Amino acid sequence: MGVEEELLLVADDGAPSPSAQAVLDTAEEAHGPLENEFMEEQLETATPPTRSLTELADALRAGRRGAQEAAAGQGARVAALGTSPLAFTGTTVSKLRYMRARAEFGITAWEQLTNGCHVHVSVSDDAEGVAVLDRIGPWLAPLLAISTNSPFWQGQPTGYESFRSQVWSRWPTAGPTRLFGTPEAYHAAVEAIVATGTVLDQAMVYFDARLSARYPTVEIRVADVCLDPDTATLLAALSRGLVETAARDAASGVAAPDVHPEILRTAHWRAGRSGLDGDLVDPRTWRPAPAHDVVGALVEHVKEALADAGDLDAVTDLLGALWSRGSGAARQRAWYAGADGDLGQVAVRAADELLS
Template identity: 40%
Template sequence: MDPAAEGTTTISPQLAERAERSDLHTLGIEEEYLLVDAVEPRAVETVDEVIDQVPEQMRASVQHEYLRSQIEVASPPQLELSSLYDSMRVLRTTLADAAGRAGSRLVAVGVGPASGPNSRLVDNPRYHRMRERFGDLSPGQGSCGTHVHVSIPDDETGVQVLNHLRVWLPTLQAATANSPVFGGHETGYASWRSVMWERWPTVGPTPYLQSHEQYLTMIADLQASGAMLDEGMLYWYARLSASYPTVEIRMGDVMPTLDDAMLLAALARGLVATLVQEVHAGAVAPDVPHPLLMAAHWRAAKDGLEGTGIDLATREPRPAWRLLRQLVDYVRPELERHGDAELVTVLIDRLRTRGTGAARQRALLAKGTPVAGVVDWLARTTRGEM
């Protein structure tokens, strides 16, 4: 996502009023995609041509990303998960059709699986300043993630929610893993994007913060240090939106199916809603040491859901799937209150049966499918054909 512009749609007054009356939390999602050649698996720099093919009435939800082989969509905020699904289905289908007319394919994958030349920057003055200061920290053809926005009552509550979120985000990261292949080779990681993304100086777990004032001071100090150009480069795994009254959860790969994306969105909302209640009840977030948080995120990137995670409450290794089930049980009351529990049960069973995007790509490779075939599968899955 363009770090300076967190989406392009604003919440309507009617939706905001309904959310306030009902004490429910709205949510929205942003997805970044890779553009690949219509025949070959390599990425192509067709973002301008694709955007030109998007119908005018949908342009507000589509935007450039950092590289010319990437494109991003942002959903309108929603109360109903089914409405969010419908909105994202239309956006994915519309963008896939536009990519086809521009001679390319839309692929929901964390990094470019096939080898090929590095993509050039989008011609944006801010991006050129980023390259000038930070160098080539995004080699390859594009790094594509998913960001979920969940509404919060105020910034002070939001900062305390960020503190509580820290122990749960490695598990959500494992569930989104969708980038095991890079440059034509299996990397040994379920999410190679996570490894590449950590090159940027402000990427990592959100620090433990005492107040919103400290949050703002930290942003100012990081800008003064030169580690980021502006607030948009605050790449913590969860942060307060600079534009909307939301917590933004942003550590995950873009996922191949809408089922996967909707599961993440529902769990993110259930988690934030649960933690708002905890904050209001005076619960104190555990101050887990930063090295242990980093280890948990590394484990999530390495194994995805198919291996081992770290239970940050006990500090012991646990099967990653058990940790995800534990998270679902923890947020179930809020899933039920928001009307998401039944669908989450279906989606978690589908994820268990199919595996993460990383697991499905690895299964194809294990059968002898070439990388080009994996990219074909990703393109069809992104369109909803698989």
């Protein structure tokens, strides 16, 4: 498995800093793999593939540390925030594809200063990958709830734990998918979407989970970037557990649950609104249930795979710590209250705790 994290570049006052290209131009090999994202106010890091959860946790911290050190050379800081707490006017990276997207998609692109966490889990081939995609959909909303880390948008509290998920849902291809059954059906669906001329290319097919175009992996894309690396590690472990459980179910002939995309979309919205602080939609019943119960059901669903990977004890500890300290969104709101409503200080505090 491997993890890609999108991170926010901020100035000393917490305002988004359009300095990504300057950071990349001066970054050194020791800073690790750093890339552009859509906006100049963002950097992306990526861990190497790893089997060990401990190695992954170390790689996540190393990636954040490298980004932090590279940004400091340009007078910027790095914060793991799903959205900027302060209002912004985003600066699109000067690459042809991004500029085409800006022209084609209007405000959807102009305001796309959002940061997600993408978890890649290896699969043996496209057939196994599609079998996994067909089976993990009901459990993706709880993953979003665990990651929620974007309660502010354009200088305002939103009432959402993940407003990033709301902004991201503007893209025409974002969201849950139907059952595909075969790789041929999956690839035909992607090709049909591109053939409409609505998106630029296959890379703009932004399903909640998809087959990676670059790696032999399933890419789970629902999460906010996590405020701290421990939550990102927990997210990755649960994602791998989901993929492994789905692959085993498929190999054993367990039928994929035929849940309509509109129900999955509703569950996803609920997770972004409530996070860990209210009810979620329980995939066992499709009725509301406390977030603690639904996340517990997720862990139970993947327990065997976690145990076989040696991850169960770590997940138990990481999840206990998350319940104790609260989600990224809850912590941001607490900082906001403690700073007398100074949203810049929320971003500064997040930068201070990048490696915590």
